[in-house]
Amino acid sequence: MPEETITVNVWLSGRSYRLRIKPEEESVVRKAVKLADEKVNEMKRHYSGKDDQDFMAMTLLTYAADSAIESFANPLLQNELHQLSSRIDKVIAKEEAE
Secondary structure, three states, X not given: OOOOOEEEEEEXXXXXXXXXXXXXXXXXXXXXXXXXXXXXXXXXXXXXXXXXXXXXXXXXXXXXXXXXXXXXXXXXXXXXXXHHHHHHHHHHHHHHHO
């Protein structure tokens, strides 16, 4: 049985976009669109000589970079990296001792 979706219209940077989402995601999607629209408007205030597509791209890149940084800072990932680093150090130390 296919999942139920609804169609919502959202406004971002003065344009309407139609999205199909799960009903339980609507409030989160609307909040995300509002935050993105605020970020686009902030970009417009700080940078001149660009068009809306540039501001949207700059906003997308900001969120992508933030997401990448946050995922790298994840404690579980940091723990895995620490364990891997420790194992590598042990192998190197063992090879140097031989």
